[in-house]
Amino acid sequence: MESTTVAPPSGVGARQMRLEDPGLLTGRDRFTSDLDIPGALHAVFVRSPVAHARVVSVDTTAATAADGVVAVLTHKDVDVPRVFFPTFGELIDDAYHRVPLASETVRFVGDIVAVVVAETITQAHDAAELVEVDYDALEVVVDPVAATAPDAPLLFPGTGTNLAVDIPFEAGTRAPDAPVQVHQRVAHPRMAVVPMEPLAIAAVPGDGEKLTLWCSTQMPHVTQGLMALWLKMDPADLRVACPSVGGGFGGKTPAEPDYVLVAAIARHLRRPVRWTQSRSENLLTMQARGHLFDVTLEATRDGRVTSIRSEGLTDVGGYPGLGIGMAMTARGLMTGCYDIPHASHVVRCVATNTSPTVPFRGAGRPEAIHALERTMDRLAAELDIDPAEIRRRNFVPVEKFPYTSVMGTEYDSADFEKTLDEALRLADYEGLRAEQAERRASGDEVALGIGISTYVEVSAGSPGMTGDYASVEVSEDGWATVVAGTSAHGQGHWTVYAQVVSDRMGIPAEKVRFVQSDTDTVPRGMGTSGSRSLQLGGTAVRLAADEVVEQAKEVAAHLLEASPEDIEIVPGVGLGVRGVPHRTLEWGELAAAVADDARRPPQLAPRLFADPGFEQGGGTSPFGCHIAIVEVDLQTGMTTLRRFVAVDDCGVVVNPLLADGQVHGGLAAGIGQVLFEYSAFDDEGNPTTTSFADYGMPSAADLISYDTAHTVTPTTRNPLGAKGLGEAGTTGSIAAVHNAVMDALRPHGIDHIDLPLTPMRVWQALQDRES
Amino acid sequence: MTELAETTNGTDTAVAATVPLTLRVNGKDHDTAVEPRELLVDVIRERLGLTGTNVGCETTSCGACTVLLDDRSVKSCTVLAVQAQGREITTIEGLADGNTLHPVQAAFQRCHGLQCGFCTPGMVMASVSLIDEGRATDEKSVRAALKGNLCRCTGYHNIVAAVLSAADEMEADK
Numbered sequence: 025m026e027s028t029t030v031a032p033p034s035g036v037g038a039r040q041m042r043l044e045d046p047g048l049l050t051g052r053d054r055f056t057s058d059l060d061i062p063g064a065l066h067a068v069f070v071r072s073p074v075a076h077a078r079v080v081s082v083d084t085t086a087a088t089a090a091d092g093v094v095a096v097l098t099h100k101d102v103d104v105p106r107v108f109f110p111t112f113g114e115l116i117d118d119a120y121h122r123v124p125l126a127s128e129t130v131r132f133v134g135d136i137v138a139v140v141v142a143e144t145i146t147q148a149h150d151a152a153e154l155v156e157v158d159y160d161a162l163e164v165v166v167d168p169v170a171a172t173a174p175d176a177p178l179l180f181p182g183t184g185t186n187l188a189v190d191i192p193f194e195a196g197t198r199a200p201d202a203p204v205q206v207h208q209r210v211a212h213p214r215m216a217v218v219p220m221e222p223l224a225i226a227a228v229p230g231d232g233e234k235l236t237l238w239c240s241t242q243m244p245h246v247t248q249g250l251m252a253l254w255l256k257m258d259p260a261d262l263r264v265a266c267p268s269v270g271g272g273f274g275g276k277t278p279a280e281p282d283y284v285l286v287a288a289i290a291r292h293l294r295r296p297v298r299w300t301q302s303r304s305e306n307l308l309t310m311q312a313r314g315h316l317f318d319v320t321l322e323a324t325r326d327g328r329v330t331s332i333r334s335e336g337l338t339d340v341g342g343y344p345g346l347g348i349g350m351a352m353t354a355r356g357l358m359t360g361c362y363d364i365p366h367a368s369h370v371v372r373c374v375a376t377n378t379s380p381t382v383p384f385r386g387a388g389r390p391e392a393i394h395a396l397e398r399t400m401d402r403l404a405a406e407l408d409i410d411p412a413e414i415r416r417r418n419f420v421p422v423e424k425f426p427y428t429s430v431m432g433t434e435y436d437s438a439d440f441e442k443t444l445d446e447a448l449r450l451a452d453y454e455g456l457r458a459e460q461a462e463r464r465a466s467g468d469e470v471a472l473g474i475g476i477s478t479y480v481e482v483s484a485g486s487p488g489m490t491g492d493y494a495s496v497e498v499s500e501d502g503w504a505t506v507v508a509g510t511s512a513h514g515q516g517h518w519t520v521y522a523q524v525v526s527d528r529m530g531i532p533a534e535k536v537r538f539v540q541s542d543t544d545t546v547p548r549g550m551g552t553s554g555s556r557s558l559q560l561g562g563t564a565v566r567l568a569a570d571e572v573v574e575q576a577k578e579v580a581a582h583l584l585e586a587s588p589e590d591i592e593i594v595p596g597v598g599l600g601v602r603g604v605p606h607r608t609l610e611w612g613e614l615a616a617a618v619a620d621d622a623r624r625p626p627q628l629a630p631r632l633f634a635d636p637g638f639e640q641g642g643g644t645s646p647f648g649c650h651i652a653i654v655e656v657d658l659q660t661g662m663t664t665l666r667r668f669v670a671v672d673d674c675g676v677v678v679n680p681l682l683a684d685g686q687v688h689g690g691l692a693a694g695i696g697q698v699l700f701e702y703s704a705f706d707d708e709g710n711p712t713t714t715s716f717a718d719y720g721m722p723s724a725a726d727l728i729s730y731d732t733a734h735t736v737t738p739t740t741r742n743p744l745g746a747k748g749l750g751e752a753g754t755t756g757s758i759a760a761v762h763n764a765v766m767d768a769l770r771p772h773g774i775d776h777i778d779l780p781l782t783p784m785r786v787w788q789a790l791q792d793r794e795s
Numbered sequence: 796m797t798e799l800a801e802t803t804n805g806t807d808t809a810v811a812a813t814v815p816l817t818l819r820v821n822g823k824d825h826d827t828a829v830e831p832r833e834l835l836v837d838v839i840r841e842r843l844g845l846t847g848t849n850v851g852c853e854t855t856s857c858g859a860c861t862v863l864l865d866d867r868s869v870k871s872c873t874v875l876a877v878q879a880q881g882r883e884i885t886t887i888e889g890l891a892d893g894n895t896l897h898p899v900q901a902a903f904q905r906c907h908g909l910q911c912g913f914c915t916p917g918m919v920m921a922s923v924s925l926i927d928e929g930r931a932t933d934e935k936s937v938r939a940a941l942k943g944n945l946c947r948c949t950g951y952h953n954i955v956a957a958v959l960s961a962a963d964e965m966e967a968d969k
Contacts, residue, residue: 514948
């Protein structure tokens with residue numbers, strides 16, 4: 025089909041300010057905890073303070089008698105379902121499924137043993153202090169390597185192992201007798217997701233079996249489906265709706281064990297119950313990452329990689345579940361941007377007495393790229409080849425796309441040299457290397473480090489999630505309404521979808537209404553995760569808009585007595601007859617006409633409405649090159665980020681203002697993970713980073729302004745030509761910063777330090793070297 | 796003066812002590828009664844229904860609850876409601892002039908200084924205060940002044956740009 029672009033000022037490519045902002049900037053918009061829910065009770069969870077124990081008894085007597093308390097519930101009082109994810113059904117034993125209200129055994133600090141429900145939140149907190157739980161301690165295992173030992177204490181004794189997943193993989197042909205081999209162990213530590221709005225839910229029972237869940241989630245429809253499955257409800261009885269959602273980053277996909285518990289309690293009590301996660305609960309239970317990679321590269325003397333052999337050991341915490349997904353995604357990207365003929369990988373996921381893990385920005389992508397790019401730098405150092413050059417020598421060449429890697433992962437399109445060259449140019453790479461050489465020669469006590477990371481990832485490629493829903497309707501006031509199955513929580517979908525409407529229909533973005541995130545008003549949808557929304561939801565909007573334009577052209581042709589082929593869009597107005605400037609009809613008039621039996625062409629339905637949906641059938645491959653420039657003080661171990669250059673290619677950019685915002689946030693998360701952030705446990709499984717006083721969440725003062733740029737390699741997988749961008753910043757930046765610090769330290773005899781690169785760890789490494 | 800109010804379960808003899816309090820918020824007086832232990836943020840949100848001020852932590856770290864108390868930014872999770880008696884409180888709801896955004900709000904929109912919007916009310920109030928205090932002189936100074944307000948979405952880049960842009964505009968309008 026021929027593509028025509030109307031391109032008013034608010035169309036594709038415009039730096040359109042966000043339509044979402046006025047409501048958020050004035051405090052008018054509501055988050056879940058802001059909702060007024062008449063008669064709602066407040067729930068507080070009593071969580072285990074020990075990492076592994078048998079629950080001997082729970083005495084709720086005093087708590088039940090406390091002021092305002094309606095109920096104190098344990099597993100004996102309320103039927104709470106097992107939480108499991110059908111996606112991983114084939115991968116793990118049913119024994120690992122979590123019941124969010126623990127019965128016999130607690131498996132991490134934070135496992136829930138009782139729920140206090142009271143009239144006010146203060147009463148609930150006060151009463152929770154009165155619940156007496158008697159624990160019989162069991163042996164604790166925190167370290168994932170120790171958890172795989174034959175004599176390790178078992179979290180689920182019935183399974184006979186803590187290794188919930190152990191999947192080997194090998195493909196391609198390994199060249200014999202590789203002349204060069206390097207090995208790198210790369211730890212990718214636990215971190216916290218930290219959406220600024222923690223989890224929040226209000227579960228409101230209605231007539232009969234009806235239940236409404238107001239909640240903060242990235243996936244309302246998926247939550248509806250899973251909740252219905254777990255609670256054995258008819259999905260039609262369950263409404264999931266989100267007001268504003270204060271960030272997700274993967275931590276609000278798809279349905280939380282806590283939400284199931286609140287829903288079950290509301291059904292049990294037949295009263296509205298609300299719960300808002302505290303920050304300490306959030307830092308404790310919304311954790312991600314936690315991998316240990318062993319990577320071996322084999323190469324020729326001129327630096328061509330002939331084989332990658334890797335193993336991943338992923339600590340998925342007390343209840344193996346969602347965390348497994350990241351290990352699988354990481355496997356698919358272990359060859360990164362490189363054309364490597366042979367690979368082997370082992371995915372191993374191990375249960376430990378720590379918090380169960382969830383996705384976080386990138387969700388397996390940054391993990392793989394980090395492990396690979398660190399090892400590429402080791403190979404470059406081994407062969408004394410410049411890190412930029414060794415990458416260039418191994419890139420999948422442009423003519424090979426679409427390309428299927430030896431891991432079986434398809435990259436639809438990319439041009440790795442283009443982003444590398446642009447990043448080198450923007451960073452003045454040669455100038456930096458010259459400065460570095462000069463400073464090294466002069467014995468500078470502040471070492472300059474330059475780190476390169478080239479990455480590729482797959483967006484919108486999750487099985488079963490490669491399509492989505494949108495409708496466009498024009499009403500008699502001349503406005504368009506978009507209903508979308510994606511579920512924005514900060515991304516700005518209203519704005520970019522309105523730009524797509526504007527582009528295709530000539531209706532200004534400011535005249536586009538937006539409906540999302542409610543299973544009652546959106547027929548279907550897969551929510552927002554995995555950098556999927558613009559390419560799938562945006563394309564669904566575009567296809568719907570085009571259908572509506574075709575309908576409207578028939579109406580206009582009918583009314584203006586012209587041929588539909590002669591009808592064209594008049595931006596900002598409506599439709600008109602080509603070459604006849606005064607014969608136009610406004611969008612509102614067209615909508616009114618189609619609703620009028622007397623004026624509607626007989627072949628049309630009485631609405632200017634379309635919802636064809638879009639199925640992409642697979643993912644797209646965003647890619648890029650990030651360069652970090654750091655200075656490391658050799659006396660103190662302190663790293664200062666001097667500059668960060670990110671060149672990302674997400675295909676066609678619909679809104680450069682918002683695209684840069686996505687990259688900025690992704691970079692901050694990646695930089696934070698390298699320099700500041702980690703979630704820690706002591707040997708007994710006690711979490712030691714459960715407040716912002718302990719957890720290294722970066723502030724504005726810890727970060728810098730970033731240099732971002734885009735190259736444009738459109739995908740042909742969707743008519744927008746767009747790929748995902750939300751996870752790119754994180755996927756590329758971790759290895760770039762890590763490599764930069766190691767680049768600074770290599771002449772000082774240090775090849776590798778594991779994350780986070782806090783001053784203490786760097787300083788310690790410098791001390792260890794001297795001793 | 797202290798009065799005794801019965802708690803809502805009605806059957807217990809226990810009572811909670813509340814004190815009467817007049818809070819002046821966004822130029823309007825609100826008569827209410829609070830327990831002495833109640834935090835200003837909870838009273839603003841729960842009793843006055845001004846939910847634009849958010850709660851993002853319990854340790855005075857994140858700044859989502861930032862409001863102005865006599866024109867200076869404070870974290871309302873660390874102020875007792877009774878401490879605000881007789882003082883002028885400004886929340887995010889009181890910043891815009893009708894439908895006209897305050898220059899700081901407008902700059903946040905112009906520079907894309909917000910994404911999910913949860914930290915935004917606190918971030919905006921802190922920015923209003925730091926500009927007023929003359930601390931928006933350069934990027935480094937703005938970054939230092941915003942150290943107590945956390946954001947996970949923006950990487951701070953556009954927030955810093957918005958504050959500097961707003962400060963320029965407000966200076967030019969003086």
